[in-house]
Amino acid sequence: MKPKTQRLFLLVLAIVAVLGAVLLAMSALKDQAAYFYAPADVAREGAPQGRNVRIGGMVRQGSIRRNADGVTIDFVVRDDSPHVINVRYRGIVPDLFREESGVVAEGRFQESGLFVADEILAKHDENYMPPQLDVKKGEHKSESLK
Amino acid sequence: MQTLANPARFLKIARPLTPVLGWGGALLIVGALAVGLFVAPRDYLQGESVRIIYVHVPAAWLGMGGWTGLAIASFMQLVWRHPLAAIAARAIAVPGAVFAALCLVTGSLWGKPTWGTYWQWDARLTSMLILLFLYIAYIALDDAERERGGEGRIAAIFGLVGAINIPIIHYSVEYWNTLHQGQSISFLRASSTVDASMLWPLLVSAAGFSLLFGAIVLMRMRAALARQKVEARLRRYS
Amino acid sequence: MSHWTFILASYALTALGTVGLTWWSWASMRSAERQVEDLRNDR
Numbered sequence: 547m548k549p550k551t552q553r554l555f556l557l558v559l560a561i562v563a564v565l566g567a568v569l570l571a572m573s574a575l576k577d578q579a580a581y582f583y584a585p586a587d588v589a590r591e592g593a594p595q596g597r598n599v600r601i602g603g604m605v606r607q608g609s610i611r612r613n614a615d616g617v618t619i620d621f622v623v624r625d626d627s628p629h630v631i632n633v634r635y636r637g638i639v640p641d642l643f644r645e646e647s648g649v650v651a652e653g654r655f656q657e658s659g660l661f662v663a664d665e666i667l668a669k670h671d672e673n674y675m676p677p678q679l680d681v682k683k684g685e686h687k688s689e690s691l692k
Numbered sequence: 693m694q695t696l697a698n699p700a701r702f703l704k705i706a707r708p709l710t711p712v713l714g715w716g717g718a719l720l721i722v723g724a725l726a727v728g729l730f731v732a733p734r735d736y737l738q739g740e741s742v743r744i745i746y747v748h749v750p751a752a753w754l755g756m757g758g759w760t761g762l763a764i765a766s767f768m769q770l771v772w773r774h775p776l777a778a779i780a781a782r783a784i785a786v787p788g789a790v791f792a793a794l795c796l797v798t799g800s801l802w803g804k805p806t807w808g809t810y811w812q813w814d815a816r817l818t819s820m821l822i823l824l825f826l827y828i829a830y831i832a833l834d835d836a837e838r839e840r841g842g843e844g845r846i847a848a849i850f851g852l853v854g855a856i857n858i859p860i861i862h863y864s865v866e867y868w869n870t871l872h873q874g875q876s877i878s879f880l881r882a883s884s885t886v887d888a889s890m891l892w893p894l895l896v897s898a899a900g901f902s903l904l905f906g907a908i909v910l911m912r913m914r915a916a917l918a919r920q921k922v923e924a925r926l927r928r929y930s
Numbered sequence: 931m932s933h934w935t936f937i938l939a940s941y942a943l944t945a946l947g948t949v950g951l952t953w954w955s956w957a958s959m960r961s962a963e964r965q966v967e968d969l970r971n972d973r
Contacts, residue, residue, distance in 0.1 A: 553771050554771045557771060561852065564856060565856065580869045581869050582871075602871075643808075647737065648873075670873055673886075674745070674886040675890070676889060677734065743937045744936065787955075791947075794947050797943055798940040801936045805936050904948065911958075915955070915962040921966050922962070922966055925969050
């Protein structure tokens, strides 16, 4: 084998080996590196008790309720599964915190299953469009790049 | 490919190409950013802050594309001992690092008004920060190796191994739950969830920054070749 | 804070970064290539 071919062969082998190692590491990290738990994850694995965690999903349509004190809100986080998480938060929410929009909350689960958040972040989706197109959200999704 | 291996022939092409890429890129960037700032619509959810997309996304693409190019050049250097490949890999490192840093900073400035935070350790943000650290490590490693008179082979191996972070950044938003939203534009599937009125200034801006990136790489390669020539001549006459 | 503060800050930093990088790359290329020319003329 010519030295050039040998080097090529060795290098390709090394790349494949590193790639394999990283894929293995990534699959092992799948759960640890999750930034938040979705309602389906909580339903499957149980609500983590006694420590701060993040949960995330969509704010269910019509679920935001402002309590009598004016600063505490309750809302329901859903995902594509039938499961939901009830959340209570006291404080100011980001501008993008809306119903049927993404949310990530950091806080603790109570024994009752209620999630008490001390921080709320808004998570938006991958759609970008002018306001007047909002109503046609569904049709817009698969626009071709051309 | 082989015709470009010769530095003299490379310079013959690079000299006229540098101003074309540089000025062409500058023109496209200025046009696209003016449209992005004043003409493009605001977003239905994010409002005005969506305009940061026209600098953030090109910076992200170039930060990642830079390392891809660096890895390809490193591969060519290791296999074919191609002298220009080593120079190209080194020339990409600094602009790649600058664009990765710009991606992080503009992303942070975009995160505050939309998500409500400058920084969170989610998979996308963390892997992009790692890319910046990889660039810095590559530059330091390459400098140290060259100071000792090496050919930059250790840096090339590092450049190749570091490329594994690129698919991790790309798939981070699909593989893990992240605060960062999913992918909007896929060139492979030729699809986008960005409205046309925002998509075209974004693509023009990305094209402009890419041309400018090319010009910067060419300038840095020409500088490296000239320095080599000076060193070789000084050695001969001393 | 208004969104425009964040927009202008990110555009300004991008401009600063790219213009600075281009200028530095160009200047060091010019000085290196000029050195080659000087050596050629000195012979």
